[in-house]
Amino acid sequence: MIWNRRTVLSSLAGVGVGAGIQSARAQGAAPASVSPGNRGSSGVTTLNGATLPYTIKDGVKEFRLVAQEIEHEFAPGTRVKAWGYNGRTPGPTIEVVEGDRIRVLVTNQLKEHTTIHWHGIFLPNGMDGVGGLTQPHINPGETYVYEFTLRQSGTYMYHPHADEMVQMAMGMMGLFIIHPRDGARAVDRDFAFMLHNWAVHPGTYRPDPAVMTEFDLWTINSKVFPAIEPMVVRTGQRVRIRMANLSMHEHPMHIHGFRMRVTGTDGGPIQESAQWSEVTTLIPVGATRDVEFVADAPGDWAFHCHKSHHTMNAMGHDVPNTIGVNQSDLVPKIAGLLPGYMPMGEAGMAEHQMHAGHMEGPENTMPMMTGIGPFGPLEMGGMFTLIKVRDGIESYQDPGAYKHPSGTLAYRLGGDRRVVTSAPMSPGMKMDHH
């Protein structure tokens, strides 16, 4: 309720929040630096991403965003001409502290106009970035200045509000994270990512913005498994995962091995008594969720969208079902007409990952399922990554495959119960971080 919010804001201002900001500005004092979301580290870890640097001018944190066409790789094998900010999609994460006054200079290097809307953030109406409604469009070559003071904390977003359907489908989006002023709610590891969907049809090199439901790629920070960075955590650390969704679908994000407390939405932090636990958190469209858990169990834990088609890479959704179709005796006939034809899918589709390795697919297209783990193919793609929890690690570099303690691994009945320790990962499992 907007009236409520205004009422609250004005009452807050009345008790000095607004006044405090005013005074800080008047005194020219530097606003508090980014409060460490990661205890002892520099803040939020944007998977496969970066935090936008700033300069301070007259006590104002000044950021620069350049909207532009970029070359983007979802994973080795699929590259596109996307649109983003400062050379990437999502654009760099803006990370600030409640109470900061910020100025964002937005330069448009696209061939059409744009704007930036600061999604979920309290600001003067004229800073809201809705092209045509609250501001003129930023034409190609122009730079617009947004300036406002942050009066809240939490996980928010930025995205265009001009030709929005196209520009978001092309990859224009970014995270806007406001840490609490007082360093409250700090965690050891603070991860952030945006969920998105892309229509990159097989054999094409540019997202198709006209698609409404049948997307090809489901991404975490515009990457697909196995190119999504794992979240590396030391056993016992408190972990936050901030998830934001600007795609056309909602995503039930599922954690293995832990339960997540939902500690925040795009309405801000949820007070402790109102938080709840679950293993699958639905991230609605146009919304953000913060979840937290203590990583008290070492291992390689899967973390993924639970819509199983969202953990696939591009595939057809209108193909005849091959399960249970025995065509072995027809193969010679068909192969005579189509050299190289291989019947697939009689037993299921798992064999696709094996075949994809030695069969040619469409250009610029990854196999629909991929990734090789220590025990075999993962048969995953899209919105799938890992939380790698390890005892006593000092570095957050990918520690490799988890070594299972004796007696903690499922075994084949009648088979050898010796522990199978991590076989070397094949290149398919290697993370390619950009």
Add this chain to the structure above:
Amino acid sequence: MAALRTSVGARAGGDLVARPATSERAAAKRETDILLAQELSLDASLKLALLNAPRYQTLYAQLGIAAAEQASSTALTNPVLSAMVRPTSNPAALANLEFGILTSLVDLLKRPARGRAARGVFEAERLSVAADVVAMALTVRTAYVDLVAATNIRDVQKELERAAAASAALAERFHAAGNIPMVRLREEQAAAADAALSLADAEMEAIEARERFALAVGIDASLPWRVPAALPAAPKVPTPAVAGGIEQRLDVQASRAAASAAIGDLKLHSDWRLWREVGLDVSGERDGDGQWAIGPKLELALPLFNQGRPDVARAAAAAVRADHQRASVEQAAAADLRLAQARLGQAERRFVRYRDEIVPLHTEIVDLKLQEYNYMFVGVFEVLTARRAAAASEVGYIGALRDFWKARLGLDAALGGGTALALVNEDIAQ
């Protein structure tokens, strides 16, 4: 006759030899058997036709008749011998004898001119027969091209039918597994039935083409002779330039010869209009006393009543008509030539588009579809549909190639069927 044979034979692209004698028939049979034992080339087909086709023999006989007519037309009228015996009542006297050799002086004097006219007539006939031979060579060649193309199309239709049948067989499996509805199965089966029918049509067309070719060549279609699987893909030599234009055309030459013969005829009639009957007589007479008197005698028809005008008028009219016919033939020939050139140009562009674009595109589409199938973007039916489209494009290509060769042969014929045909022979024989 030797010159005639060479002329017609060269234009038709073969050796035109009449083989009426039994021994020669046996030789022809031997030669035919040798040719039929190998895969038939275009050249061999023509040789076969010259050896076997009754129509060639008919034309050849026609030439013989024309030659005989020429010979008879220049022969002189035989002189007339007259003899008379007049017995006398006087026993002492000898019978009065009289004889004379009368020959037509006009005939004698007109002989060179008449010879020229006859040669003109013969020349016209010769050219007309040659044109017929060239046209028949074109028929044989066209039938050959049609036959090879029809056989090739039948083979590709066989592939098409196999693809459709495989698709239907697969659909049965999918349906039996409970994965596609009856309507999808029926669609595949209907497509397969259509493809089977198209194959049957193509098979019939190949049979008909074989019969047509065999008939044109004069051989038995049921004998196990065979032709190449496909027409040559690309001409080795560029399309012949149309420098000579209609000058080389036999019909043009024939009409010109006919026109000049008609003028010769007119000249003959008008030169000798007044001297229709001039007799030169050598006569002798023996009197009763045994004395011979021998002397020449000239007989002259006085052109008082018939001055030969109707004959001259008729010849003049014939000359005018022949000239009009010549002009008309030249006009038609020029149009025919232009059209043949245009047809060849169009056929070539069509064929090249099939060869360089349509067929390679469809081949690539099948590859790309298979790639999509490999990564599960499309099902096998879609790939097989693409394969059928590729086969259909191949049918289109073969048709375009056939039409190209026919247009090429058509232009050669329009040019007179001479040198160009020889070039085509080389191409097709390779």
